[in-house]
Amino acid sequence: MYLLIIFLPLLDSSIASFFRRFLGSEGTAIITTMYxxxxxxxxxxxxxxxxxxxxxxxLKIAPWIS
Incomplete structure (x- = not known):
């Protein structure tokens, strides 16, 4: 759950930018608001x-770095 706080807006911007043509402006607004x-x-x-x-x-995010 803690990592979702960080990664949901990143996922949101990725979906909004890649599927902008398919979703349209209203669909993109709904998706971004939801995420x-x-x-x-x-x-x-x-x-x-x-x-x-x-x-x-x-949180152990990247244990292989240390």
Whole structure:
């Protein structure tokens, strides 16, 4: 869920740019609004999970780098 906060807007911009001709301006607006709304919901849920309890959240994104 934490990684979706970062990658949903990236996926959104990719879909909007690659399928712009097929979706049209209204379809692109709906898709981008939907993905940004999902990202906001995930952000709010993760903030509610981490902030009040002051619990740390560690993510191993790229363990092969170290």
């Amino acid at each position: 940004i709304s999902f990202s906001y919901i995930f952000y709010f849920l993760s903030f509610y999970e981490v902030a009040p309890g002051a619990s740390a959240c560690y």
